[in-house]
Amino acid sequence: MQTFDVLVVGGGPAGASCAGALRQHGLNVLLIDRAVFPRDKVCAGWITPAVVEALGLDLAAYGRTHVLQPFQGFRTGLIGGAQLENRYPSPVSYGIRRVEFDHHLLLRAGVKMQLGVTVRTVEQRQQQWVINNAYSAPMLVGAGGNFCPIARLLDGRTGVAPVVAAQEIEFLMSPQQARDCAVRADTPELFFCHDLKGYGWCLRKGEHLNIGLGRESCSQLPSRLNDFCTWLQAQGSIPERLPRGFHGHAYRLWGSGPQNRTGDGMLLIGDAAGLARPQSGEGILPAVQSGLLAARVIAQAAGDYRQQNLADYPRQLQSAYGKAAEPRPLPGVQGLRAGLGRALLGSRWFSRHVLLDRWFLHPGQIRPAG
Ligand SMILES: Cc1cc2nc3c(=O)[nH]c(=O)nc-3n(C[C@H](O)[C@H](O)[C@H](O)COP(=O)(O)OP(=O)(O)OC[C@H]3O[C@@H](n4cnc5c(N)ncnc54)[C@H](O)[C@@H]3O)c2cc1C
Incomplete structure (x- = not known):
């Protein structure tokens, strides 16, 4: 049996951020992930400047060895309808490839890792959590995404209906395809379904193209994507021919995830805690911020990990995101449906100041005190 201060289950942006910060607080951490990195993740790969700030990411250095596409404008509208373009004087977001980004964050965390190890059993023995009868610690962080085994353990549920279902493809275009592609690399395109129950995107990151569509539920997803x-x-x-099929994934938004995010000696972060933003579906920022916040709260608990000593974590999540009482089931278009609906998408003022500036570019953020 190998013993640590904290076991982190999941090495995505949430787990990597949390584990790295715990190490900086002087804790002995083991991060476990069933995947061997670099691993891909179904995602558009759009990060806002708040992610860069939270991570203290050196963009120039990152961009020298990884795909980093600045975004300076957006085309928006309804699928099949008229399009509006809004431009900004400087980059307001970036396109990354998750296969590279997540690996970078994991290496940067600098913690001990067990990769290619699926968490199958979690037992409590005296004051210790024991994973797979091999690794033990008094504190467990669940960062395993939507189907996190620690979230199941904490929430007592064996599977929560996902709220957003999405399909995505990312591929390297051939030189000919890149020349023919009408999407500008600095201008992602976002188009809403006519029933306003989801939206599709087309993002170009240099020579890579990322296409996807997310909806409130799985119903009609394949036909809408088609x-x-x-x-x-x-x-x-x-291109007329795509190199392979789309990959699917499902996730929950803030308000529809587990109601308990802490327990004695355990805590959930990122998608495991259901933190993606209801307005845009953005999940990388809440994953990173919740990971960093969790690390601070765990360090402050100083080895006494009873739930009451972790209470600052759900408190700060709630003050940043609001009360998560009612499930809020759809990305992006909740406000649209409640408001004037489709007509608003044709308004330049609305697309700039509400859709882009408020919902997609500057969502509520956790700003931990101290
Ligand atoms: C189609 C789509 C597009 C998206 N686009 C964006 C976007 O452009 N920008 C944005 O900000 N967000 C986007 N999101 C949301 C974003 O991808 C997630 O919110 C983010 O990945 C959450 O990070 P995480 O670290 O919590 O979880 P994850 O990145 O899912 O990492 C979880 C890790 O846990 C591991 N794991 C799971 N179960 C086990 C187990 N039993 N044992 C061991 N390891 C386990 C997995 O292998 C995985 O590596 C998108 C989501 C989808 C589905």
Whole structure:
């Protein structure tokens, strides 16, 4: 049996951020992930400057060895409808590839890791958590995403209906495809479904193209995705033939995730805690911020990990994101549906100041005191 101060289950942005910060607080951490990194993750790979700030990421250094695409404008509208373009004087977001980004964060964390190890059993023996009968610690952090085994243990549920279902593909275009592609690399495209129950995107990151569509539920996802791709192909945005099929994933937004995010000696972060933003579906920022916040709260608990000593964590999440009483089930378009709906998407003022500036670029953020 190997014994640590903290076991972190999951090595995505939440787990890597938390583990690295715990190490800096002087704790002996083991991070466990079932994947061997670099591993891919179904994601558009759009990060806001708040992610860069929270991570203290040196963009120039990162961009020298990884794909880093500055975004300075957006095309928005309804699928099949008219499009509006909004531009900004300087980059307001960045495109990254998750296969690179997550690996970078993991290496940067500098902690001991067990990769390619699936967490199958979690037992409590005296004051210790024991994973797979091999690793033990008094404190357990669940960072395993939507199907995190620690979230199941804490929440007592064996599977929560996902709220957002999405399909995505990312691939390297051939030189000919890159020349023919009508999508500008600095201008991601976001198009909403006519029923306003989801949206599709087309992001170019240098020579890589990322296409996807997310909806409130799995219903009609394949047919809407097919319509979206046919429309994009007709306008020369994406190649006629895609190199492979789309990959699917599902996740929960803030308000629809587990109600308990802490227990005695355990705590959930990132998607495991259901933190993605309801307005945009952005999940990397809450993953990083919750990971850093959790590390601070764990360090302050100084070895006494009873739930009451971890209470600052849910308190700060709630003050940043609001009360998570009611499930809020859809990305992006909740406000649209409640408001004037589709007509608003044709308004330049609305697309700039509400859709982009308020919902997609500057969502509420955790700003831990101290
Ligand atoms: C289609 C799509 C597009 C998206 N686009 C964006 C975007 O552009 N920008 C954005 O900010 N957010 C986006 N998101 C959301 C974002 O991807 C997630 O919120 C983010 O990945 C959450 O990070 P995490 O570290 O909590 O979880 P994850 O990144 O999912 O990491 C969880 C890790 O846990 C590991 N794990 C799971 N179970 C076990 C187990 N039993 N044992 C061991 N390890 C385990 C997994 O292998 C994985 O590496 C998108 C999501 C989807 C589905």
